Amino acid sequence: MVPLVISSSFLWYLCFVLSAVRVHVQANNGWLNAHATFYGANQNPTSLGGACGYDDTFHAGFGVNTAAVSTMLFRDGEVCGACYQVMCDYRADPKWCLISRSVTVTATNFCPPNNHGGWCDPPHHHFDMSMPAFFGIARQGNEGIVPVLYRRVACKRRGGVRFTLKGQSSFNMVMISNVGGSGDVKAVWIRGSRSGAWLPMHRNWGANWQSSADLRNQRLSFKMTLVDGKTLVFLNVVPSTWRFGQTFSSRSQFF
DSSP, X not given: OOOOOOOHHHHHHHHHHHHHHHHHHHTTTTOEEEEEEEEOTTSOGGGTTGGGTOSOTTTTTOTTOEEEEXXXXXXXXXXXXXXXXXXXXXXXXXXXBOTTOEEEEEEEEEOOOOSSSOTTSTTOOEEEEEHXXXXXXXXXXXXXXXXXXXXXXXXOOSSOOEEEEEEETTEEEEEEEOOOBTOOEEEEEEEETTTOSOEEOEEEEXXXXXXXXXOTTSOEEEEEEETTSOEEEEEEEEOTTOOTTOEEEOSOOOO
């Protein structure tokens, strides 16, 4: 009986096929289809806070793996801070996709529609990613756009939730960043140490929440509910000596 000899090239091809099949199955197992591009080639990637209002994505706790998302995902800014695992769809585009490579990005910006059939027009799901994030899953070349698979994942942050105080006089605007768990904030309340009552804040834009109460020279506490329903209270996270422009980090975090 002649022994069966399997070449190394055949084994490599078999692994390639199995990997492609695995990615295809994942598309039907909690993964959704979308496309991705990259932006900010000539920009410092930490400056891509955009429509969510993050001044610096490192300062906000997100690093350089960020993305602007299309209308269908942005939800009028509610998505700001949410995390997505994005994988280039190797089965659909083996020329430009890196096989079995994924990256977790934070939604920090809005990819506006042009109403002429563009990739960010409804009903498309699209990620316009920072350059470092995009080339973590795709080959460098002239393609510029690749098919991807994506799914929501929990945000894993270092340290606590951060509160950056903006505004002036009795107009308080707070930028909330470095939020773990689902990452996307649904509702916020603020309380001064002399007021006693929790006052609802309103989303001004993106990750910026506002209140018209004069809370100067008071310790500030916050109560926050995420889109997934989880709620945390951050007691006296801001001292009474606070000034506009300062950032304070809590000891508590969502998981």
